Amino acid sequence: FxxxxxxxxxxxxxxxxxxxxxxxxxxxxxxxxxxxxxxxYQKKVFVITDTMGPYMIHKTTPLMGNGVVLAIDQSSFSFQNRAAQNILSQTLREAFFTSLRSKQKTAYIAHAADIEMQRHLYQLFSVQSNSHEVDDLLARFEIFIENYIENLEKQIPEQRFEKIKTSLIENLENPYKNLQEMSSRLNYLAFDYEADFLWYDKRIEAMQNLSYQEFLDFSKETLSKDNKKRLAILFEGKLDKNFKYKKLDQEPKTIGFYKTKDLEEVQ
Incomplete structure (x- = not known):
């Protein structure tokens, strides 16, 4: 070179x-x-400006299992928005995993995460399943999100909000566990945040000042179905060939018979 x-x-x-x-x-x-x-080369992140969504991209793969990733745009970065997103995501991780994996048994991997890229915020949901179709998985995502937002005050009462906020502030106040982690974080601030070494202080201040109502407003605004800035990527692989629903176009009698308590078969 x-x-x-x-x-x-x-x-x-x-x-x-x-x-x-x-x-x-x-x-x-x-x-x-x-x-x-x-x-x-400049790093880029795609921002949906169209309000006619939500949208999806459907891909096929020769690998076993299906996977779905849903990205929800949560608007441009501000310290207040980032604080609200951080608290919301803390609760979504556990609730999404419990619902999709523990209760519904839809997938071995079920994950929810918040990310900030190029000063833009996104909430991600992802699942890998060997038993459910991609359309079914995506529908379960939306049902989970809708139910969660409808019961947001019950899911995250103010007391829980304050406890999560306190815990996150403590983590921001002590971001370095060892020299290697300190080096990585400082490198990130130096070159991704224009050497703003007060970045964590600003995040702490925003977290401290965030009110419960501001948190509720952000959560409902970004996760409700009114926010159509959503992109789902569906990876359709191979499922168990011996267990797959087939469309029944003919008369039911072609696959069985009607039965009453007195007659074995009714014409």
Missing amino acids: KTCFIEGFFIGNLTLKEAESLWLDIKDSLRQEPFKPKNH
Whole structure:
């Protein structure tokens, strides 16, 4: 290669002089022309602006089992929105897993997660199943979400909201468990958040200031069916060939007979 671009930082038990010496050694060993930032690949995230959804993409795979991923757009990033999303997702993870896997037995893998990408917020739901069709799985997603939002105040009363908020604030106040994790987080802030090392402080402040009503409003607005900015990806694989419902177009008598308590067969 003729050009190169490096970003990074040193962390650990070393002096400024030692860090500068290491950097000069790296720079000298590369001896390349600079790969200018204007030529870099830019990370992108797709934002649905159309309100005529929801939408789905249907793919087939030769692998066993079916999979569904549902992404719900939760609007642009703000510290308040991120705080509300974070609390909501904490409760959705357990409830979604319990409903889709433990109660309904639809899948071995059932997962819900909140993400922030390129300053945009999304709630994700995903399932992998060896027993249920993709359309059925997606319908179960929507039924779960609808029931959850209809009973949101019961699912997350104010007391539970405050407990989750306190727990999340404690995690944000202590984001580093070890040196490796600290290095990873600082690298993230340095190069993905324009060296805003007060980022966690800002998130803590937003979490502290978030009211219960603001949380309810955000949750209902983003998860209700009025928010049609949804994209489902359906991966249809192979299921057990010996257990599959077939469409019955003919008379029921072609596959059996009518029975009463007195007669074995009724014409």
